Amino acid sequence: MGPPPPLFFSRHPICALLAAVVLFQILVFADWVDDVIEIVNQKMAPWHALLEKYERALATMESEERELSRIKQLQIIEKKIEMHQKxxxxxxxxxxxxxxQECKFR
Incomplete structure (x- = not known):
């Protein structure tokens, strides 16, 4: 049994250098993407806060509309009751x- 065969990169140093460059570029690109995402999140933070306020206001408005609708329905029911009482x-x-009149005549 002889020594194990040499590794691919030890036989082809250019490929090893190319692989290192590609790996470095991937890491640099990933870091750049991370920076871009962070910047976008910072720029969008006020919009997110505004959107949350809008959603809360919308939920409050919908709740108030439901309450008004319930009150209107109660008023309609009360009017119907009054009408039926009349x-x-x-x-x-x-x-x-x-x-x-019958009682008076008797």
Missing amino acids: KLKKLMLKNLIPFE
Whole structure:
């Protein structure tokens, strides 16, 4: 058994240098992308805060709209109850008057 075969990069030093350069460029590019993302996040922070305020205001407005809708429905129900009470009162009066007249004649 002889010695193990030499590694690929030890036989081809240009390939080793090229691989090192490519790896370095990848790392530099990744660092640059990270810096760009950080800058974008810093620039967008006020917009994110504004968007959060808008979303909270929208949620509050929707909640108030639901409450107003509920109040309007209650008012409509109250008006219907009043209307039915008036109809019932008229009906009772209509039916009571003949009954009272019958009682007077007896």
